[in-house]
Amino acid sequence: MSRLFRRTAERAALSPGTVAYLGEKKVERVRIRTIRYDKERFDENDEATLEGALAEAGGAGILWIDVIGLHDTAVLGAIGERYGIHPLVLEDIVNTGQRPKMEDHGDYIYAVFRMFSLDEGESRLGSEQVSLLLGPNWVISFQEREGDVFGPVRERLRRGKGRSRSLGADYLAYALLDAAVDAYFVVLEVFGERIEEIEERLVENPDPETLQSIHELKREMILLRRATFPLRELASAMERTETKLVRKTTGIFLRDLYDHTVQVADGVESLRDILSGLQDLYLSSMSNRMNEVMKVLTIAATIFVPLTFVAGIYGMNFEHMPELGWRWSYPIFWVAVILLGGGMFAWFRRKRWI
Secondary structure: OHHHHHHHHHHOOOOOOOOOOOOOOOOOOOEEEEEEEOOOOEEEEEEEOHHHHHHOOOOOOEEEEEEEOOOOHHHHHHHHHHHOOOHHHHHHHHOOOOOOEEEEOOOOEEEEEEEEEEEOOOOEEEEEEEEEEEOOOEEEEEEOOOOOOOHHHHHHHHHOOOOOOOOOHHHHHHHHHHHHHHHHHHHHHHHHHHHHHHHHHHHHOOOHHHHHHHHHHHHHHHHHHHHHHHHHHHHHHHHHOOOOOOOHHHHHHHHHHHHHHHHHHHHHHHHHHHHHHHHHHHHHHHHHHHHHHHHHHHHHHHHHHHHHHHHHHHOOOOOOOHHHHOOOHHHHHHHHHHHHHHHHHHHHHHOOOO
8 A cells, every 4th residue: 555655656746648657567578469350360469569569450350459568668658659549548557556447538448447366376366457448440458467367258269159259349348347357256256265264263263363364354355345346337337338439239248247346346345244243253252252261260269269368367376366276176177168169169150150
């Protein structure tokens, strides 16, 4: 969070429309992948050059340019100049703290959202900003790093199955958004399993590590919530837009996408509520444990108070104490102590205090 505010403060000194990447460099070099397809043809280049990608503009079929890495602003500037992208849009692309949104610029649509994945053996939540530019027959995506959730989309395009290669660029943009939203469900499922494990630990043996796990999950759920709720607005705006870039035949898919975003948002809220309940359960368990300890100590102290009183009386070294001279004084003392302590213990058991 502090890094986010620091980047915002650094950007405040720049003039509007300045394309300057102030985030973390997540790849060594910018990589460009291009895919051009139609019903009959499919061409893919995983290591396209900037000149080659720009030369693809204006060809037949649908063109998808996937740019991986945002630190080389010269690449973004060249793409923006070739496709007529406004400098403010390019500035939003390199500003990786954007809120998910959709903007209609007439000749193209700009959409930005967050893509989540699970790193390091599904134990850590990975996040990156993805920007999409949708034109009449082209889609340009900008990612921060290698690795994404668009593999199934590429595979469907390669195999030519379904409607992927028969519909336009708007359907491709929908497919990319849908793949990102589907990844949210995977993350929520894993988080749900982790929450169940934490719940079992709370019931069996709550410890400070359990509370730490709850706090870590709550922080990650905050990130998910910040990304999912604006994503509903993005999907709704895509569905309701009247631009010619989104055809009516794609509207039904966008409505389905909106339903998925609502389900994701509801799932995030449900898990957040469960985590809050688990935190309360942990605090209640620790409080109950402390109460049990205090109850045992209190009962022990209560039993020994009269015994200490008796021992204190006969520990006073007065000269004239007739009991001290009796032969059976010591056995009588122990009998009295045992009866007094045992009677109090039995009374506590009868009251079900122990």
